[in-house]
Amino acid sequence: MFGAIARRLFGTANDRIVKGLKKDVEAINALEPAMIALSDDELRGKTEEFRARLADGTDLDDLLVEAFAVVREAAKRSLGQRHFDVQLMGGMVLHNGKIAEMRTGEGKTLVATLAVYLNALTGAGVHVVTVNDYLAQRDAEWMGRVYRFLGLSVGVIHHGLDDDQRRAAYGCDVTYGTNNELGFDYLRDNMKFRLEEMVHRPFNYAIVDEVDSILIDEARTPLIISGPTEDNSDLYRLVDRIIPLLVEGDYEKDEKQRAVTLTEQGTEHTEQLLVEAGLMKEGGNLYDITNVSLVHHVNQALRAHKLFTKDVDYIVKSDKVVIIDEFTGRMMDGRRYSEGLHQALEAKEGVSIQNENQTLASITFQNLFRLYPKLAGMTGTAMTEAGEFQEIYNLEVVDMPTNRPVSRVDADDEVYRTAAEKYEAIGTLIEECRTRKQPVLVGTTSIEKSELLSELLKKKNIPHQVLNARYHEQEAYIVAQAGVPGAVTIATNMAGRGTDIQLGGNLDMRVRLELSEITDDAERAGRIKAIEAEIETFKAEAVAAGGLYVIGTERHESRRIDNQLRGRSGRQGDPGASKFFLSLEDDLMRIFGSERMDSMLRKLGLKDGEAIIHPWINKALEKAQEKVESRNFDVRKNLLKFDDVMNDQRKVIYEQRKELMQVEDVSDDVAAMRHEVIGELVARAIPERAYAEDWNTASLHEEVLRVFNLDLPIAEWAKEEGIADQEIRHRVTDAADRKMAAKAAEYTPEIMRMVEKSLLLQILDQAWKEHLLQLDHLRQGIGLRAYGQRDPLNEYKREAFNLFEQMLNDLRERVTSVLAHVELRVGPSESEVQESLTPKAPRQMQESRQDPAFAAEAEQAGLSLSTVRNPATNPNDPSTWSATPRNAPCPCGSGKKYKHCHGAMA
Structure with missing residues (x-):
């Protein structure tokens, strides 16, 4: 009670931080007329002036006001965008090595330019870390206009670059890249044999975009570089045939802990099946020391069958099992589950089984980002994890005010008894929104559920777009056009999409797609004006209809993911609404004891199709989410220890x-x-x-x-x-x-x-x-x-x-x-000696990530990789066979491994 009174009188600690930033904002605004009066060359010349002052001993903090004023003016001239006052404050928070929580649509990408420019003046390099290659390349090109205008060099790291290109990109004043690429480059650097081959410079300062996604969600999974081991694919297939023969009493499953174990009855049944399959001797014990490998294979096959679901946890594509990121719904090509779990899934799905690998180098994101002397981050949702940021990374979270007041209406959740009733209610609400031309964004937690909802809307003849891992390539355009009147967009997790939903549509995206082939300047300008007019009309219609309506089809285990979905509506003061629909059959409700609630609702006389709506339900769900978040924090802390x-x-x-x-x-x-x-x-x-x-x-x-x-x-x-x-x-x-x-x-x-x-x-x-x-x-x-x-x-x-x-x-x-x-x-x-002594990088190295669900169980584990036949190997020419990997099939066609056939003679 006394704390509430004190906060009312003096404001919160966050309020005091924000208030303290306003003095510098006023000073930056006071410099604006002087900056406007400068020519382009004079404005660009400020960079060299600042560098000279730094060389003379001036502190970076003393340059902040002038540098921010210069960046604001440069952004106006190069991008046609002027930083709002709250964006200037966000830039100061980033420069101070803190996390700026800014709502969706507040322009975080532009905010970063302020702190990046100021810290890049030292010449030691600044890294801007994004969640995917698309955003890294887009932001490097888009915000790069500001930096290049001011005379700074800009590089971008993405998949497919060679070492020379990476070295040049890291040598730039500003470097954009994904957390994975930066981490794997660090590990690869520490496997090099000459200093000049290394690509990284010493770490200096990094700004992490979508900081909660990278430093919290993905921090449960270490980065691993691994190399091939023995081929055990036959054993995986043989063990996989046994698991479907187990009955319900043979195993116990704990969905909260994502664990499954054999019961005593199950162990006996498994031993009998293994003996029949010829994998174990008659009278043997599964847990004998000689059967350690067999136990490992049985456990992983059991997990693959009982804990992992196709089209939810992974999809099968091009003879591969591809993991679905549980936080973003994206496909993670090239990433594999550890400890043979991926091979067990490949055996389950009947696709080619790739070899297990041995760890060559590994690091967690916690320890990677703690290598930076100065670290900052930005996101729309960080306050719920403020304690973890402080404890693990020593990063303070500052909640930034919005440029305009948020006018979105967040309705209480509607809870139905069955999933069918819930989806019917969602379909009815979407029909109502379509009737009044209100754009709708529907958030689902898995591909399976997004496609289920898509089928329902098809039956109702409601046109819609589906955004999930299967249609990943079109995501930026689908998201950008989700604010058109009457548009219905179904999305699997909206975290880190990097594109705003603007009411009426996104001008830049439409110009890029519709006018890409028009080269005549006059015609192009005319078409752009027509598109602008159409977007303004559409926006007025969408606003009149109530703005973007966000519908959540169930609660995620993390409150942040729900908040990210909600935050897509009501950007920059636009109207909007949000509502979550739940059923007692949802995973979160089912795991946290919905059986009692179901019987209680029946006693209270809840009829089919009716929902229970009450703020207490929201609070109870938040408590359940907090429990899951707390457990996940413990997993990450344990991994870090x-x-x-x-x-x-x-x-x-x-x-x-x-x-x-x-x-x-x-x-x-x-x-x-x-x-x-x-x-x-x-x-x-x-x-x-x-x-x-x-x-x-x-x-x-x-x-x-x-x-x-x-x-x-x-x-x-x-x-x-x-x-x-x-x-x-x-x-x-x-x-x-x-x-x-x-x-x-x-x-x-x-x-x-x-x-x-x-x-x-x-x-x-x-x-x-x-x-x-x-x-x-x-x-x-x-x-x-x-x-x-x-x-x-x-x-x-x-x-x-x-x-x-x-x-x-x-x-x-x-x-x-x-x-x-x-x-x-x-x-x-x-x-010649130098050439002969220089080791070649191990062939078939693979960069991998662990399964987040089992990250606590093993910090680094050998991951898997297929044996790739050397294209130079000619089956008809024995003189070319020496290049064959030792565990690959012998080119002679005997079916034996090379090391047991012609390789044994070498």
């Missing part, structure tokens, strides 16, 4: 790689490794304070021979009077050093330095890859430690540290041994 353990190790390895690439001569490092290895070998064979008769000289002789290829008379040395372990260590060290010095003299010191550096990097990468695999395996089983009253996270930290220490020890020995044994052919040139 585990990834933080690996992140510390990743930083050490990546920093070490970078340092190694920066120096020409690593001989001191190699020598230090060699001496440490000798120290460990001697310490193992000659324990401290041990008598000479207890020394294991035979073991030391074998180890020195194995590691250094040196046959030393260690047993003879041990017989010498008064000799100590330090003397033996010194003699072994001296012999090893002399051998390496002789090698350097034979091959020339320059070539030896190149060999050392190249081999050290390659062996480091191999050791890191193997370490990641060990962490994968450790992570997958660590949860079981909780049954022994031990904290899985602490156990993971302890064991991960021990594994890392072991990896470093093994690394030293492997580097030392390889360099001691390496032989080069006599007389190669430096360029």
